[in-house]
Amino acid sequence: MQQTNYDVIIIGAGASGLMCAATAGYRGKRVLLIDHAPKAAAKIRISGGGKCNFTNLDVKPENYICQNPHFVKSALSRYPSSAFIELVERHGLEYEERDLGKLFCKHRASDLIQILRTECDWAGVEFRLYCHIETVSYLDDQGYQLITSDGEIFAEKLVVATGALSFPKLKASDFGYQLAKQFDLNMIETRPGLVPLVFSDKWGARLSDLTGLSLEAKVSCGTFSFQEAVLFTHNGLSGPGILQASNYWQPGEPITISLLPNHKVYEELKKLKKNNQSLQKWLNRFWPKRLTQAWLNWFPIQTQLANLTDETLIDYAEQIQNWVLYPSDTAGYHKAEVTLGGVDTDCISSKTFEAKQQPGLYFIGEALDVTGQLGGYNFQWAWASGVACGQAL
Template structure:
């Protein structure tokens, strides 16, 4: 029998942070994971360089059934706290865009910092460990039946993440444990995920596959202005991934391919100047010419490509403005958990303490990280949630 003060299931970002924090408080901690190595998402994220936090973190960057739940942890362990930790180890990092911080070299450097912190706390890390059964021990605490034998602990932390990227070992284990102990699990969907199309729209995106265009993408009252990428399945890129957090099936998405540009006024000015250049050439100042040509052909406005600007009517200007700045489309779906970066939804936060992350139904049980109904934007926000929730929980288990 293995006896510990605290057992943490899930050796991802939140679990590692929680284990290091609790261990350095003098707690005897075991960190268990069924995978063959720890921190898999850390290693693959950000193209292998891990977008580990953001200079600008606030509760507005997160979705949850309770939008206030994340505020406490984010204020008690901020992005500056995590930056101070990595700087203590001399990690080289840089800001990419919009406050997003990446490792200069590789994500392994960041993972090594977390492992060093766990080592300082004497954390017992066990991989290849399947959890077969979790039950409350007769004397209090919990008893776990695993492929590595039986474990007993006073505090049990579930840090198993969501359903995204099952090839890396993601399962619904954390949700099953929550339900076992009387917690509600909200609807879950793949999020931060590319969209898929069918029919003519799919043919269009396939013809433009590989073309990236800065755009403003809007849905459900939320907008993001970043790059949008055409793929062989639909659309991807930061703008698409961001808005996927807010999209539900049957929702339409509006795309402005020229955000910040007064296109009607620009077209009227070109008409007044009797510009001789083709529309495709004139718009190439703003957009890839290949995109402009195929976009207008798809919308049956091919004649506008050859029509001299001096001959344009106001209705031509209105039509082009609608096509380029108010394009509405309804995706068929998304690429699903296979490529999703996170899971939207999860364990209902109403029965979890925002201060300690303790279950309000079962003493000694805790939930942290992505397994909860807290979903961040693209850009380091989900990692910051992992660090913050893991740290705050680690100070109480």
């Protein structure tokens, strides 16, 4: 068996690992980047429909969910989205801005992977892909010893950038969590995030009748609201509005949907009543006909409103603007874009990402209990935590 030594081993050649490796390599560190997948950065490749929503023009700590809301501040302020944009522009990446400040590759996400691979090459980073780690041990005098399918490897410092549980078909694993437990770091319970919601009650069948239909709506969960597209699926609801709300949803809780978020519905129903106009025709102006038809079946009302009382109109307007639904579950990790929870940030320095009680051990990216909203925030966290850690190695 071959034995080799490095200053730093980074486990996980995903978004945060690549960024961390290049940063540390440029600082003269001998860096080895290991991944058990045959190719680096599988999630970047498929993200954003193959175009990777790689950051957002407006990134704030409030865009993240973490038990300690202050934890993200240092890294995000030291490596803002403008810094990543400057990096990709230097490499000539063509990108485009979409709604709500989201930046996407203009052509393909693999262009971005190429940039990160080039940065790693220029920084002298070594790669070992398709390499399986059997054990990790801390030997005081020698640092970290890894027994791998490629032999025994030593490094003074070990960075865990193994991501989280979402999309197991892309080689997601709980390896980072296992290492955290091995070194006595606390874990925040995990659950799928940015994930479709499914319904098993009567709504499961009803919503499936509208599969494929999409419209802009306002989705609320607790005190959080998102006005984005909602998509009807074969077993529930998806689309950006639902994915955003799913980050805040807990089993047993309702979500509330306004299907006409830009209207004062009661006032408009009163006008229809006064002018003796048809509700169905009016709804069809804003909704796909299939939705209007289904809605009027689910919530029957005389569509000529002339004979209805104001109380009835108030109730009906409320139904349209505050449609309360109880999801039975999420669609699970295989459909979730991210994982909520993870390694407890109380155990980690927000400046260096080193474990407070374990010298030379670092956790970055999604392995930590940090989850961004939809819109490029998760990649921005990967870049920012990777750079902050790389600068400290």
